[in-house]
Amino acid sequence: MARIAFYAPMKSPLSPVPSGDREMARNLMRMIGARGDRVDLVSEFRSHDKAGSEEIQARLRSEAEAEVARLAGALPADCALWVTYHNYYKAPDLIGPAVCAARGLPYVQIESTRATSRLTGPWAGFAQAAHDACDAARVIFYLTANDLITLKRERFGAQVLVELPPFLPLDKLPPEGPHGGPILTVGMMRAGDKLTSYRLIAETLPLLDAGWSLEIAGDGPARAEVEALMAPFGSRVRFLGQLDRAALQSAYDRASVFFWPGVNEAFGMVYLEAQAAGLPVVAQDRPGVRDVLLPGPPYPAPTEGAQALAMMLNRLLQDPALRRRTGAQARKRISDRHLVPAATDIFWQAVGPLLERT
Template identity: 35%
Template sequence: MRIAFYAPLKSPDHPVPSGDRQMARMLIEALRLCGHEVEISSQLRAYSREASDAAYLDLSKQAEAEIARLRRKWASGGPPDAWFCYHPYYKSPDLIGPALAGGFSIPYVTAESSYSSRRNEGARKLAQEAIAAGARQAAVNICFTARDRKGLEEAIPEGRYAMLPPFIDAARFEGTPRKMQGAARLIAVAMMRPGDKMDSYRMLAAALQLVVDIPWTLTVVGDGPARAEVQQAFAALPAERLAWVGENAPEAVADLLFASDLYVWPGCGEAYGLSYLEAQAAGLPVVAQATAGVPEVVRNEETGLLTAASDIAHFAEAIRRLLGNAAMRAEFGSRARRFVLEERSLTAAAQRLETIFGAFVRRAG
């Protein structure tokens, strides 16, 4: 099939790295592994940080221009066989695909669409209505987490839904995990920006102060506008225990994970967190919170330890527990690696996508 791919939050070609960009790129690769021809249909970023009628009107006008452009293009060269929209939600709805899919009678597909009824107010209401209409129209709404599926099903029970668990390209993790020698090597990989990421950094710093009596070092991989604030949060910890390596290429991140022993990241507000899957692919057990979508990618007491939200003391105790139990750490790490390589790889995702397309998309086309 020829698939028109669109990510209203952030194009796969966007210069700034993020989990959204990474997942968009991997979805494209998974679709291509299925044998589909995929083209990024639009670079329009339909994102509004603040709610306002004026911002929504401006985005609508830009979307109308894109619709007109693509209509002209498809009128001469033929339409694609399906429109695939990744991650439409109240801050970045798909204002292009539904009109084109309806006008050209092709299947409309969403992946990681989300809907929360508490956003149905003020200037966000129009965006919410667009999300709901798209979910109703979709041949299938592909959900990455049970949390997102529940939200959609409760609001749009007549929609069609299928599950595709979060996944990564595990090809970079085909090496051999290393065993811990000397001080434990902790690692965290995350952008440095205000909001949930900053909350996680603060919680991690506070938890590490509670385990400063045992030997460990922490490698922090990431950069961003809140770098100074992040480093300040760790100021009470011994500087020699911290390594700030900044943003790294994916291959270098894989090497850093392989050289570590334990992945520590609270995950405040994480939709799911692809870095957890990458860490586990490198054979690292994880310490995180049992919050938001994190339990979708880390199996508590099997591949890591998940603690209650905002409980710094128990988060610290989970770190202490794993660092003090070599057998548990090794078993969790082995299970984690097997979990990702066998169940959450690009190949596994492509197979699941092909099943979904066979059940919903080709039948609708």
């Protein structure tokens, strides 16, 4: 069995602050170690510069140098591989390539982006560092077709690019529920793109045929704004708040359709969860989102607005057989493509040869 060094420059998987990055990092550690290999979180150093500040970046580079010196000596002798998750221009990997060069380790990345447009401006130095870290990677796993565009264009040497579809931290599908209940929305309530999705939902609801109801799972600093958007619909809209895993699964089980427009989502784990539960999904056809949705249904373009989303919802709400058929197809696709066993196979098929050569 191999011993793997894992690092996430954007946010440690041990961070107390919930986020998609934290959950994805945790899921990746579980996936990599699913066959019994040891995965060590080797550093919690965070290189994130949200502001584009030269002063912050200089401080982080200095701290990174100290971390490189520490890890070059402290990394276990039997460590066989370094994996970095989410290297990008606001949080470049400032330590992994240097440690791997010092220790002679193969270096790979998961969900990295190359932002050549950021090589000028306030993040120029960090964008170059992220670009250099990408160049150091022997293998880069990409999660969406959108990420592949620049990774392929800027590929360094014999670097291998491998698709790793986003996955749920499950070995098998959950049992399927009755699915006879309301429309379900699951989304954090915060300003920006999330609130824009909620506004689009509020624009869609008046266009639905009679008899609908909606449950909303989620919470956050913009909850008052979301509640105001939904106030005109009265008791038809029920707020569930932030749910634990069991309660959220119950919400998926009783729902009939999952509805989340997905404005500027990277991909959206909620889509995987809903489809794993057997729900048909109504969303817009957007980069990233389309990578995790069941192919086939004509998801509306963002330019088509609320009217097209309402048409798709009405069609599903009025046709139980279509909902069952679509939900069953979605569950099969999740089982085949978006669970831990499939992800583990992809990961080790790509990195196994690197360990053999080492």
